[in-house]
Amino acid sequence: MWSVATRRWAARAGSRHTQASALVSHFSTSGESKDEKLEAQVKKWQQQKPEDKTKFLSVQVDRSALKQPGGALASNLPVDLPQGKSKENSLVHVLRSMIEVKGPLTVAEFMSRSLSHPDHGYYMKKDVFGSQGDFTTAPEISQMFGELIAVWCVATWQQMGMPSHIKIVEMGPGRGSLMSDFLRAAKSFPPFYDAIEIHMVDISPAMQKIQQETLKCEPVEDKTAPENTMRLPDNGPTVRWHADFANVPHGPSLMIAQELFDALPVHQFEYTDRGWRERLVDIDFEDGGDHFRFVLSPGPTPATRVYIGREKLFDPSTALSHVAETHISGVEDLKKMQETVVQRLDVADVTGTPVHTPQAQVGDKIEISPVSIALVQDMAKRISQSGGGALIVDYGYDHPSELSLRGIKNHEFSAKARS
Template sequence: MVAPAKSGVSAAPLLDILRRRIAAEGPITVAAYMADCLLHPEHGYYRSQEAIGLHGDFITAPEISQMFGELLGLWAADYWQSLGCPDRCYLVELGPGRGTLMRDALRAARALPQFRAALTPVMIEASTRLRGLQEAALAHEGAIWCEQIAAIPKDAPLLLLANEFLDALPVRQFQRGDDGAWHERCVGLDEATNDLCFLLDPRALPFDDLLPQILRDSPPGSIVESSPPVRAVAVEIAARLKQQGGAALFIDYGYASAGAGETLQAVWRHTYADPLQNPGLADLTAHVDFGSFALAAKRAGAAVHGPVGQGVFLERLGIAARAAKLKQSNTTQAGDLDQALRRLTAPEAMGTLFKALALTPPESPKPAGFA
């Protein structure tokens, strides 16, 4: 990855904080570094930066086209009907960004007035700045905000949406040393330059029990990633679904089963950057290991559906028909709609790398898109 040259940008304030911490306490894990970069109370990326949109660092599927959020809203409506159309239901979004997805999902929900009347939108958001954007997008929608999944009410079924949420959760990295043992990869300081650098914890560590054992014999130098927070989300949501019923849909970029290789990446102004440069100013993410996520959810008692590619998933939900209908009523935007459709579904764009996975209680109806 190449760090972009940006003139006139001051050094990241978080960099000096990390240097002092490492100098005083020693190297920190990649997971701790990622958590500080994203969530530091004052200088974390999600606390201080404009992340999403043309003026941010990246564009998510809901920002590409209204079709994405609308189809997810109809996906939730379909599952609500399979539950017998309960009078009350929570439509929850994890990591709701600027509120675009929920806004579009609720617009689609109004096509089924009984469904919309049953819904209470719930936004799980810890950033005060982002919550302000969401409140503007969802004015008069009756939404409520919580900072943690644990605060979601438990007295009605749960329909949960999470788009590009898991990829921002911290990952640990392990590297097989020349001694044949696995060591945690950490972030330390280069003695010559005082720059941040990767290094290995000299202590040997046991191999992660949720990673495929075939990776244990990877050659020296191999890196594998593990995300306890991602698995914790799987366990927590599985428990909620068993308790109150419903379904949860996760859409993110990643792989169906774990493999060796580093996926930690930084994006700054739509350009890939060195993840150790400008901490707190660039977005840090890692590919989601859907295999480990699914295994954790199954062990917690959930039924797992997928993963399937985002392109296949959206096509099964009827995105082509939705695009055709929009083009009929917006003929001047036909080209933009065609471009958005390709970006969301084409294998060379988001259609394959991005995947959809759903969780439900055991022996519950299969959600739409996973036939």
């Protein structure tokens, strides 16, 4: 319960009744009108200094009904807090609070929040690449990487009949090193260089600024240019930034994705004697450095039923026909589907029918990335509708893997659930 008290006089608790009586007596015997009394009080208040006014206001909170530390434990019992935890940063606090309210998170949601939280996300506020960051990518090692991609784009453009306008779309551009090397090589092919317009897709405002600096972009003089549009030096091609691939305009496009898909969220599943169960992220209450731990869902989750059981919680034919009419992206399809899934199966179905696969064995684990699937579908639709191509570069083992999620800090693998 909240209560606000306005203190017009500093009074000791024992003398409040006496002062209140005196005040009533004064008002009842005074010949002043109520309006005059009110005006006098207002004038007195207005004459106060700002720092003095704050002394007349106080907020009191009745905490008796609030949740006490320790959950169901009696408030007067000692609670042993876990020992050896690393310092809890702002992001850990956000994730912990979410789990306390909603219960364990899917690995996909945990990844998404950790990487792209608007205020505390890993990619959102700082440069994480290079020797001063946590990992290094191919474009940071050699300029030849971006130059070879430029050669591929020129050759593909020629195969397309050399259209006069073509979009070069890079998704997850990092520092902008790949695009910088690409543009330097593209200048060696003037007809191609004159035909291109650059589109950079990145969710991080901080990384967008770094990319602008790397490319030495300049403001555009055209006041009608779309938002977040700049121009390369010497009146070069325009460069436009987007937070979502769905916002990139349609048209002939060459798309580049270098080490993008390995950073997209995944759902993880494990096969048990009760069928497929999803791996979730919960709070780690044990002693040790980790703030979080992996647990198995008690029953089939929405993701288990849809992505493994292939339960149709929406009509895909209706969604696809809507896409054909409106050019809604695959990412939008996914959002539509997930909204329907959440409405139908908001929590794990503990008593529902288990999801089984005949060939699966107890202990088998798999990962599924719906966001990756939707993005590839979106890219394919654009190519089929407007022409172009896509070059996707990523790395991994040449044999099937189970759980590939890794944490990297200071160029070394680290615990995923620690910080």
